[in-house]
Amino acid sequence: xxxxxxxxxxxxxxxxxxxxxxxxxxxxxxxxxxxxxxxxxxxxxxxxxxxxxxxxxxxxxxxxxxxxxxxxxxxxxxxxxxxxxxxxxxxxxxxxxxxxxxxxxxxxxxxxxxxxxxxxxxxxxxxxxxxxxxxxxxxxxxxxxxxxxxxxxxxxxxxxxxxxxxxxxxxxxxxxxxxxxxxxxxxxxxxxxxxxxxxxxxxxxxxxxxxxxxxxxxxxxxxxxxxxxxxxxxxxxxxxxxxxxxxxxxxxxxxxxxxxxxxxxxxxxxxxxxxxxxxxxxxxxxxxxxxxxxxxxxxxxxxxxxxxxxxxxxxxxxxxxxxxxxxxxxxxxxxxxxxxxxxxxxxxxxxxxxxxxxxxxxxxxxxxxxxxxxxxxxxxxxxxxxxxxxxxxxxxxxxxxxxxxxxxxxxxxxxxxxxxxxxxxxxxxxxxxxxxxxxxxxxxxxxxxxxxxxxxxxxxxxxxxxxxxxxxxxxxxxxxxxxxxxxxxxxxxxxxxxxxxxxxxxxxxxxxxxxxxxxxxxxxxxxxxxxxxxxxxxxxxxxxxxxxxxxxxxxxxxxxxxxxxxxxxxxxxxxxxxxxxxxxxxxxxxxxxxxxxxxxxxxxxxxxxxxxxxxxxxxxxxxxxxxxxxxxxxxxxxxxxxxxxxxxxxxxxxxxxxxxxxxxxxxxxxxxxxxxxxxxxxxxxxxxxxxxxxxxxxxxxxxxxxxxxxxxxxxxxxxxxxxxxxxxxxxxxxxxxxxxxxxxxxxxxxxxxxxxxxxxxxxxxxxxxxxxxxxxxxxxxxxxxxxxxxxxxxxxxxxxxxxxxxxxxxxxxxxxxx
Ligand code: 26V
Numbered sequence: 001x002x003x004x005x006x007x008x009x010x011x012x013x014x015x016x017x018x019x020x021x022x023x024x025x026x027x028x029x030x031x032x033x034x035x036x037x038x039x040x041x042x043x044x045x046x047x048x049x050x051x052x053x054x055x056x057x058x059x060x061x062x063x064x065x066x067x068x069x070x071x072x073x074x075x076x077x078x079x080x081x082x083x084x085x086x087x088x089x090x091x092x093x094x095x096x097x098x099x100x101x102x103x104x105x106x107x108x109x110x111x112x113x114x115x116x117x118x119x120x121x122x123x124x125x126x127x128x129x130x131x132x133x134x135x136x137x138x139x140x141x142x143x144x145x146x147x148x149x150x151x152x153x154x155x156x157x158x159x160x161x162x163x164x165x166x167x168x169x170x171x172x173x174x175x176x177x178x179x180x181x182x183x184x185x186x187x188x189x190x191x192x193x194x195x196x197x198x199x200x201x202x203x204x205x206x207x208x209x210x211x212x213x214x215x216x217x218x219x220x221x222x223x224x225x226x227x228x229x230x231x232x233x234x235x236x237x238x239x240x241x242x243x244x245x246x247x248x249x250x251x252x253x254x255x256x257x258x259x260x261x262x263x264x265x266x267x268x269x270x271x272x273x274x275x276x277x278x279x280x281x282x283x284x285x286x287x288x289x290x291x292x293x294x295x296x297x298x299x300x301x302x303x304x305x306x307x308x309x310x311x312x313x314x315x316x317x318x319x320x321x322x323x324x325x326x327x328x329x330x331x332x333x334x335x336x337x338x339x340x341x342x343x344x345x346x347x348x349x350x351x352x353x354x355x356x357x358x359x360x361x362x363x364x365x366x367x368x369x370x371x372x373x374x375x376x377x378x379x380x381x382x383x384x385x386x387x388x389x390x391x392x393x394x395x396x397x398x399x400x401x402x403x404x405x406x407x408x409x410x411x412x413x414x415x416x417x418x419x420x421x422x423x424x425x426x427x428x429x430x431x432x433x434x435x436x437x438x439x440x441x442x443x444x445x446x447x448x449x450x451x452x453x454x455x456x457x458x459x460x461x462x463x464x465x466x467x468x469x470x471x472x473x474x475x476x477x478x479x480x481x482x483x484x485x486x487x488x489x490x491x492x493x494x495x496x497x498x499x500x501x502x503x504x505x506x507x508x509x510x511x512x513x514x515x516x517x518x519x520x521x522x523x524x525x526x527x528x529x530x531x532x533x534x535x536x537x538x539x540x541x542x543x544x545x546x547x548x549x550x551x552x553x554x555x556x557x558x559x560x561x562x563x564x565x566x567x568x569x570x571x572x573x574x575x576x577x578x579x580x581x582x583x584x585x586x587x588x589x590x591x592x593x594x595x596x597x598x599x600x601x602x603x604x605x606x607x608x609x610x611x612x613x614x615x616x617x618x619x620x621x622x623x624x625x626x627x628x629x630x631x632x633x634x635x636x637x638x639x640x641x642x643x644x645x646x647x648x649x650x651x652x653x654x655x656x657x658x659x660x661x662x663x664x665x666x667x668x669x670x671x672x673x674x675x676x677x678x679x680x681x682x683x684x685x686x687x688x689x690x691x692x693x694x695x696x697x698x699x700x701x702x703x704x705x706x707x708x709x710x711x712x713x714x715x716x717x718x719x720x721x722x723x724x725x726x727x728x729x730x731x732x733x734x735x736x737x738x739x740x741x742x743x744x745x746x747x748x749x750x751x752x753x754x755x756x757x758x759x760x761x762x763x764x765x766x767x768x769x770x771x772x773x774x775x776x777x778x779x780x781x782x783x784x785x786x787x788x789x790x791x792x793x794x795x796x797x798x799x800x801x802x803x804x805x806x807x808x809x810x811x812x813x814x815x816x817x818x
Contacts, residue, residue: 081636
């Protein structure tokens with residue numbers, strides 16, 4: 001079944017011009033004379049938004065009329081970036097708007113930059129959620145994203161004397177044209193309080209959660225338009241408010257101050273995104289955030305379900321909920337509580353519906369990132385949920401006992417509760433037990449998930465674990481970010497690749513064609529000239545666009561090994577100083593990365609790169625053959641400028657530690673060659689591009705495991721390798737930081753005496769691999785061919801492929817055409 005859709009808006013250039021001017025006047029109360037660039041950007045955005053909203057209404061009508069099954073993507077993070085270009089492309093008015101603006105003396109390129117990034121996420125996990133929303137809409141799948149309307153997104157980063165400084169990200173200061181507040185769908189939830197036993201209306205003595213603090217959730221909707229289709233889904237973000245604007249009782253009791261304070265506590269919940277992306281710290285507010293948005297979302301889903309359905313048994317046929325990591329896993333318990341406590345449903349029936357509804361995605365194997373909450377904290381924040389978790393666990397362990405009678409060890413490792421000095425709730429175990437599907441995000445990661453992290457669960461629930469290799473949206477990561485390459489591709493193989501990325505295979509036949517090679521590399525060069533200009537204006541460093549642009553852009557983390565990259569830079573520098581005639585292609589090393597504010601070693605690595613960079617960049621003897629650039633404030637919009645200009649993509653995590661990576665896909669899609677370890681999705685990238693088109697280095701997972709098992713001694717590697725020893729010592733000396741003696745000591749000591757991510761063990765292999773990179777880069781036709789092959793063979797890594805697999809293999813979800 002499908003709904004009819006006809007637009008009431010004039011899409012012509014004059015029509016759009018009028019629409020923009022109307023928004024300027026009636027939405028912004030400005031005239032064309034006094035309008036600032038931001039006003040024009042806002043008015044143009046509002047114009048695009050009108051077309052999108054029209055389609056959103058039609059889409060929601062179609063989903064309602066067909067009583068379609070929907071997927072709900074629950075995530076604490078959505079790293080959306082800017083929405084301007086995406087909206088114009090999806091509304092199908094990119095060229096028309098460009099012309100309309102031109103006629104008014106403006107241009108899209110200038111206006112685009114007025115938008116503040118929507119940075120409601122830390123990194124890979126949050127950006128994946130954003131790519132998924134784009135693909136869901138593009139594939140006409142009925143979907144809603146649920147998350148938190150943070151007042152402050154991921155902190156803004158500045159460097160002071162090479163050190164990271166964090167500043168608040170006040171992204172809403174000037175408002176955003178994209179969101180629609182929906183006070184009519186506000187919903188009330190509670191936290192804290194206690195559990196009492198009371199008689200219900202059927203005379204049963206039952207537990208009741210009472211006395212909690214009431215919080216109001218107010219939803220903000222961001223329309224999510226598909227590309228080349230009428231579907232427009234939405235992202236619904238909850239803002240926390242005090243239920244009463246002003247607590248008059250508190251006012252009468254304690255005066256104005258106390259009344260406002262009450263309100264402040266409620267509004268703290270959606271105040272700020274937690275900036276840690278790996279280490280779990282057990283903060284009460286974080287748990288409250290998780291419960292708050294999940295509880296609001298489930299009430300919203302209930303309301304929608306009840307409009308078109310009668311029987312709760314049908315719930316799993318109409319609702320699939322995907323948990324983006326364990327962060328929203330409390331939803332499993334909340335849904336059970338709603339059915340069992342609030343609707344009086346029998347436990348078995350409630351649990352059966354719950355476990356047919358949820359699916360869980362695991363995004364990391366790092367033990368320090370696995371969420372655990374102490375039982376006392378849970379007792380304080382969610383007392384009834386804690387009781388329910390113990391009951392879930394009791395029944396779960398009874399099943400374990402039935403399967404493996406008397407196996408105490410198995411019960412201990414499979415339990416949702418970790419026993420110890422303080423009991424802990426293991427959210428990953430809760431997620432596995434409460435979901436019908438558990439997936440990893442790359443083939444290698446899923447294999448390790450099954451074999452290393454959850455072998456007993458895999459045995460207990462055969463078939464529950466599955467792989468869904470990550471992907472990226474080609475609309476943002478090729479069409480929008482690289483217009484030159486997009487135009488060249490469409491000229492060569494026609495359009496259509498934007499919705500069917502496998503079509504890029506059509507480029508392979510031109511990989512050896514000298515004319516196409518020079519066109520392809522001319523695009524790359526022009527993008528590098530653009531990036532060079534950005535580098536010059538941002539940090540005042542001149543770089544040569546003919547040099548090899550060697551790029552590592554991602555969160556700063558030890559396991560990602562930016563310090564391995566740094567050791568290689570120092571080795572090259574030293575080789576050049578000792579042999580000034582050394583024939584190497586000039587290189588620009590480009591970094592961009594934020595470190596979690598409390599992660600001292602990561603911050604030290606930033607300082608080290610900045611200090612070494614400053615020194616090398618100023619060294620006349622090097623004569624611009626090496627440059628080191630660290631662009632501050634890494635974010636989606638900056639990535640969109642760096643990715644199209646990269647020659648080499650650094651993906652050098654310790655094997656087994658990077659679940660997938662998605663930057664690796666973005667860079668390869670834009671014709672950068674990868675230097676990387678056999679980790680995460682790199683393994684599958686190699687499979688696709690062929691081993692002749694990638695530089696693989698470092699130990700394999702098996703070699704890492706063997707070395708750690710045998711006892712890794714970084715000091716041995718340090719002693720055995722003269723060059724390695726020299727560069728490590730160089731960092732540890734005060735040579736690069738004379739003003740701050742000792743400030744890089746912790747990095748150097750960490751490497752020699754600890755090195756948990758085997759940097760020293762992989763140094764030589766990495767350094768050797770870079771020699772092959774250098775040789776390949778000097779051979780221009782060869783490099784061009786390899787770059788083209790990378791772009792041509794990235795089809796698999798479209799998030800459309802990923803989402804297609806989630807829809808058919810996990811959600812059993814059908815598209816609805818609008
Ligand atoms: C973990 C935590 C721990 C508690 C504090 C707050 C917080 C916030 C975020 C996270 C997420 C860690 C997991 C993560 O980001 N994984 C990344 O997911 C990407 C998408 O699947 C994947 O490409 C990366 O390899 C993986 O590191």
